[in-house]
Amino acid sequence: MIFFILTIMNIELTFIDKSYDANNSDIVFFQKNVATNFDELAIAWRVIKNCGRGWSHTFAYPMAFEVGVKDSFNNVSDRKAATNAERWNAVLDNSGNVLIKDTKPAASTTDVEIYNALPKGSIDAQIFKDGKLLAHKTGISPEQKAVFQFKPTLWVGVVSQVEEGEVMNSAILSDINTELSLLGIKRANLIMTGGGRGADAQPFKFTLEPVS
Numbered sequence: 001m002i003f004f005i006l007t008i009m010n011i012e013l014t015f016i017d018k019s020y021d022a023n024n025s026d027i028v029f030f031q032k033n034v035a036t037n038f039d040e041l042a043i044a045w046r047v048i049k050n051c052g053r054g055w056s057h058t059f060a061y062p063m064a065f066e067v068g069v070k071d072s073f074n075n076v077s078d079r080k081a082a083t084n085a086e087r088w089n090a091v092l093d094n095s096g097n098v099l100i101k102d103t104k105p106a107a108s109t110t111d112v113e114i115y116n117a118l119p120k121g122s123i124d125a126q127i128f129k130d131g132k133l134l135a136h137k138t139g140i141s142p143e144q145k146a147v148f149q150f151k152p153t154l155w156v157g158v159v160s161q162v163e164e165g166e167v168m169n170s171a172i173l174s175d176i177n178t179e180l181s182l183l184g185i186k187r188a189n190l191i192m193t194g195g196g197r198g199a200d201a202q203p204f205k206f207t208l209e210p211v212s
Helices: 170-174
Strands: 010-017 026-030 046-048 056-062 065-071 080-082 087-093 096-101 112-116 123-129 132-140 145-148 153-159 178-181 187-195 202-210
Touching: 065 087, 065 096, 065 112, 080 096, 112 123, 112 132, 123 145, 132 145, 153 202, 178 202
Parallel strands: 010 187, 087 112
Antiparallel strands: 010 056, 026 046, 026 153, 065 080, 065 123, 087 096, 112 145, 123 132, 153 178, 187 202
8 A cells, every 4th residue: 555645744624613502512633544454443643623613723733743751650652753664562561661763664654553572461553633632442462562653644523522532432443534635735614504403404514725
């Protein structure tokens, strides 16, 4: 599977509410780890709250990301700036458990790998974007690895009672079907329409409009 590589560092997105939402719904953004062969529950990367009709919310989608690890003692590593094709190892040294970059690359140039090289104890492997948790894999045993790969797309949907950094259940994810391609985008408005009450209510729709 080959994905195009985006060369810009950040994409500026402005969410604009032009809907008739009558429930003060939250707007969630997330990505899916496509390195897995099964449907993995996604994490709410960013959640916009209380943005009423005619209001907007601007945020950055950076191409850069960080890796991190939590060990079986509930110790949390410092976050390391990472790129695709890298492999990171959780190892035990004289100071305790640490996270270091391997001299060997990941198996694929589109992947980033986090390997448990500890003598004992499982780890949770984490990916952060813009300082917020984007994805994780829990319970990685010694001599096992987590593999992450993301398409240049962003999923968006209308939700309720979802917090940033939380795993979203399958019922929530099944209601979200809008995937936005970010290829070639530097700056864009994301317009939400639809909503309303009763028989006149319309499904929510998200339209990405590039801004020059």
